[in-house]
Amino acid sequence: xxxxxxxxxxxxxxxxxxxxxxxxxxxxxxxxxxxxxxxxxxxxxxxxxxxxxxxxxxxxxxxxxxxxxxxxxxxxxxxxxxxxxxxxxxxxxxxxxxxxxxxxxxxxxxxxxxxxxxxxxxxxxxxxxxxxxxxxxxxxxxxxxxxxxxxxxxxxxxxxxxxxxxxxxxxxxxxxxxxxxxxxxxxxxxxxxxxxxxxxxxxxxxxxxxxxxxxxxxxxxxxxxxxxxxxxxxxxxxxxxxxxxxx
Amino acid sequence: xxxxxxxxxxxxxxxxxxxxxxxxxxxxxxxxxxxxxxxxxxxxxxxxxxxxxxxxxxxxxxxxxxxxxxxxxxxxxxxxxxxxxxxxxxxxxxxxxxxxxxxxxxxxxxxxxxxxxxxxxxxxxxxxxxxxxxxxxxxxxxxxxxxxxxxxxxxxxxxxxxxxxxxxxxxxxxxxxxxxxxxxxxxxxxxxxxxxxxxxxxxxxxxxxxxxxxxxxxxxxxxxxxxxxxxxxxxxxxxxxxxxxxxxxxxxxxxxxxxxxxxxxxxxxxxxxxxxxxxxxxxxxxxxxxxxxxxxxxxxxxxxxxxxxxxxxxxxxxxxxxxxxxxxxxxxxxxxxxxxxxxxxxxxxxxxxxxxxxxxxxxxxxxxxxxxxxxxxxxxxxxxxxxxxxxxxxxxxxxxxxxxxxxx
Ligand SMILES: Nc1ncnc2c1ncn2[C@@H]1O[C@H](COP(=O)(O)OP(=O)(O)OP(=O)(O)O)[C@@H](O)[C@H]1O
Ligand SMILES: [Mg+2]
Numbered sequence: 033x034x035x036x037x038x039x040x041x042x043x044x045x046x047x048x049x050x051x052x053x054x055x056x057x058x059x060x061x062x063x064x065x066x067x068x069x070x071x072x073x074x075x076x077x078x079x080x081x082x083x084x085x086x087x088x089x090x091x092x093x094x095x096x097x098x099x100x101x102x103x104x105x106x107x108x109x110x111x112x113x114x115x116x117x118x119x120x121x122x123x124x125x126x127x128x129x130x131x132x133x134x135x136x137x138x139x140x141x142x143x144x145x146x147x148x149x150x151x152x153x154x155x156x157x158x159x160x161x162x163x164x165x166x167x168x169x170x171x172x173x174x175x176x177x178x179x180x181x182x183x184x185x186x187x188x189x190x191x192x193x194x195x196x197x198x199x200x201x202x203x204x205x206x207x208x209x210x211x212x213x214x215x216x217x218x219x220x221x222x223x224x225x226x227x228x229x230x231x232x233x234x235x236x237x238x239x240x241x242x243x244x245x246x247x248x249x250x251x252x253x254x255x256x257x258x259x260x261x262x263x264x265x266x267x268x269x270x271x272x273x274x275x276x277x278x279x
Numbered sequence: 280x281x282x283x284x285x286x287x288x289x290x291x292x293x294x295x296x297x298x299x300x301x302x303x304x305x306x307x308x309x310x311x312x313x314x315x316x317x318x319x320x321x322x323x324x325x326x327x328x329x330x331x332x333x334x335x336x337x338x339x340x341x342x343x344x345x346x347x348x349x350x351x352x353x354x355x356x357x358x359x360x361x362x363x364x365x366x367x368x369x370x371x372x373x374x375x376x377x378x379x380x381x382x383x384x385x386x387x388x389x390x391x392x393x394x395x396x397x398x399x400x401x402x403x404x405x406x407x408x409x410x411x412x413x414x415x416x417x418x419x420x421x422x423x424x425x426x427x428x429x430x431x432x433x434x435x436x437x438x439x440x441x442x443x444x445x446x447x448x449x450x451x452x453x454x455x456x457x458x459x460x461x462x463x464x465x466x467x468x469x470x471x472x473x474x475x476x477x478x479x480x481x482x483x484x485x486x487x488x489x490x491x492x493x494x495x496x497x498x499x500x501x502x503x504x505x506x507x508x509x510x511x512x513x514x515x516x517x518x519x520x521x522x523x524x525x526x527x528x529x530x531x532x533x534x535x536x537x538x539x540x541x542x543x544x545x546x547x548x549x550x551x552x553x554x555x556x557x558x559x560x561x562x563x564x565x566x567x568x569x570x571x572x573x574x575x576x577x578x579x580x581x582x583x584x585x586x587x588x589x590x591x592x593x594x595x596x597x598x599x600x601x602x603x604x605x606x607x608x609x610x611x612x613x614x615x616x617x618x619x620x621x622x623x624x625x626x627x628x629x630x631x632x633x634x635x636x637x638x639x640x641x642x643x644x645x646x647x648x649x650x651x652x653x654x655x656x657x658x659x660x661x662x663x664x665x666x667x668x669x670x671x672x673x674x675x676x677x678x679x680x681x682x683x684x685x686x687x
Binding site: 084087089090109110113114116117118122124128129130132133137141142144145146189193 | 284288291292295584585588589590591592593594595596597598680681684
C-alpha cells in the first residue's frame with residue numbers, strides 16, 4: 033500500500049563555514065494514514081528539520097521525500113504552497129497566530145488561500161472553533177486569549193481545511209502541564225477520529241501518548257516502533273539528563 | 280486576491296501607527312494638493328481672462344498702427360473705406376484712444392483715479408444691436424453722434440460707477456471735468472460690473488477728435504473693428520492686414536489681433552505655465568512614492584514572521600504580493616484623498632484672497648478644481664502606491680517560508 037509520508041535516505045546538511053552540520057543524516061521513515069507518531073530526541077537532534085521537510089516548508093539536501101506518493105522537492109514555491117494548504121495543518125510551539133486578525137479571521141486564513149467563499153470560510157471556521165470549544169471567542173484578538181486558548185485556536189486553524197496530516201512541533205512547550213495535557217488529549221481525539229498526527233516533542237511523558245515513537249539522535253533514527261515498548265523511552269545518553277518516561 | 284481583507288488589514292495597520300502613516304503619506308499629500316491647487320489656479324485664471332474677453336466681445340479686431348513719423352499712414356478714413364468695401368466681413372470701426380487725463384467732479388478727484396477714458400467715434404455704438412463694441416448698453420440718454428465727433432463737442436457717455444459716485448445716479452446733463460475741460464453727460468450705461476472702482480463701469484467715452492487734442496497717441500494709434508460674426512473674424516483680420524500691407528512694406532509698423540486670438544494666446548500661455556508647474560508638483564509625488572516604498576520595505580521586514588505564517592498556511596507568492604501592493608495602494612490612495620481635500624481647501628482660500636485682489640466685479644476670480652484634475656490626482660496617487668509598492672511586495676512574496684517563520 034502507498035504510504036502517506038515517505039523519507040528515502042534523506043539528508044539535510046547545513047554548511048556553516050568549513051563545517052557541515054548534518055541535521056538529518058540519512059533518514060528512512062514511513063508514516064501511514066491514521067497513525068499517531070511522536071518524533072522525539074534531544075535538542076539539536078533534527079526533529080524540527082524533519083518536521084519542516086514533512087511540512088513542505090523545506091526541502092532535503094539529498095534523498096527523496098514523498099507526500100502521498102508525490103516527490104515534493106521537484107515542485108516550485110507555489111505548488112508547495114498549494115500542498116501545504118490542501119494536505120497539511122500546522123500547530124506551532126509559539127501558536128503563530130497573526131496578532132492583528134481576530135480569532136475567526138486567523139482560522140479562516142488557510143480557507144482564504146484555498147479560495148473558498150466568505151460564507152464557506154465562516155461556516156468552516158465556526159465549526160472548527162466549536163470543536164476546540166472557542167466559538168464564543170471568535171471576535172477576540174489572539175492577545176485577549178490565554179496561551180492554552182491561543183493554542184486551541186491554532187489547532188482549529190490546522191483543522192479548518194481538513195488536512196491529511198496534522199503536524200505539531202512542541203505544541204505543549206509553552207503551556208503549563210494541565211493545559212498541555214488538554215491539548216494532547218485533543219490531538220489523541222483527532223487521531224481517534226481518523227486524522228494522521230505527527231507530534232514533535234522532547235518530553236517522553238508526552239511522547240508515550242502516541243501510538244508510535246520515532247527517536248532521532250544526531251540526525252539519525254535510533255528507534256522506530258511501538259510507543260509502549262520500554263525501549264522507546266530509553267534515553268541513549270540517560271546519564272546526561274536523566275530523563276526517563278513514565279515518572 | 281482577497282481584496283477586502285487586504286484592504287481592511289491595510290487600514291488597520293495605518294490606524295495603529297497614525298504618526299507613521301501621516302509621515303508616509305506626506306509626500307503624496309503635498310504632491311496631490313499642489314497639483315490640485317495649480318490646476319485650479321490655472322483653470323480659474325483662464326475663466327477669469329475668458330470672462331474679460333467675452334465682455335469685450337468675441338468678434339473684435341484690434342489694430343495698432345505705429346506712427347513712425349514718415350508720411351505713410353493709414354488713417355480713420357482709410358478704415359471707414361475698408362469697412363464699406365467688405366460689408367460681409369466687417370461691420371464697424373472706431374478709433375480707440377486712451378488719452379491720459381485727470382478726471383474731476385467739483386473738487387473730487389480721488390474717486391476717479393482709476394477711471395478709464397476712451398476716445399471713440401459714433402460707430403463704437405451699434406444702434407441696431409443697442410450695444411457698444413464692448414457690450415455696454417445704454418440706460419439713459421444717447422451715445423455720441425457723428426456731429427459730436429465732427430465738431431469735437433465736449434460731451435461724454437459714462438459708466439454707472441461715475442454716474443453713482445459723482446452724480447448720485449442722476450447724471451444726465453451734468454458736467455464732469457477732464458483735464459480742465461468741461462464735458463456734459465449725454466448718456467449713461469447700464470451697470471455691468473457691480474459699479475466697482477476701476478472696473479468696467481468706471482469708464483468715460485468722449486469723441487476721439489477731442490481725445491486727440493487731449494494728447495492721446497504715444498507714438499501709435501489704435502482702432503477697434505468688429506467682424507460681422509465670430510466666424511468671420513479671422514477672414515476679416517486677413518483683409519485688414521492686406522490693407523495695411525499696401526501702405527506699410529514693413530510688417531513691424533502695425534499689429535492686428537482678433538480678440539479670439541488674444542484669448543487663445545493667453546490661454547496657451549497659461550496652459551504652458553500650468554503644465555510646467557504641474558510637472559514640478561508631480562516631482563513631489565515621485566518623492567512621495569519613494570517614501571511609500573521605503574516604509575513598505577520596513578513593513579515587510581517587520582512582518583516577516585506574519586509572511587512566514589501565511590505561507591505555511593498555503594499563501595502563494597501572488598497572494599502575498601497582492602496583500603502588500605493593496606496596502607501600498609491604500610496608503611497612497613488615502614494620502615491622495617487627503618491631498619485632494621487639502622488642495623480644494625487651499626484653492627478656496629486662494630479664491631477668497633486673490634478674488635479680493637484681482638476681482639473687478641466684471642470678472643470674478645474662482646480657483647475651481649476640475650473634476651478631471653481630481654480624478655487624475657487620485658489615479659496617479661494610487662498608481663504611485665502600486666508602482667512603488669511592487670518592489671517591497673515582491674520581496675515579501677519571494678521570502679522563503681522557513682526563514683520567514685524563524686525570523687525574530
Ligand atoms: N538554518 C540552519 N542553519 C544551520 N544549522 C541549522 C539550521 N537549522 C538547524 N540547524 C542545525 O541542525 C541541527 C538540527 O536542528 P533542529 O532544529 O532540527 O533540532 P531540534 O531537534 O528541533 O532541536 P530542538 O529540540 O532544540 O528544537 C542542529 O544542530 C541545528 O544547529
Ligand atoms: Mg525544534
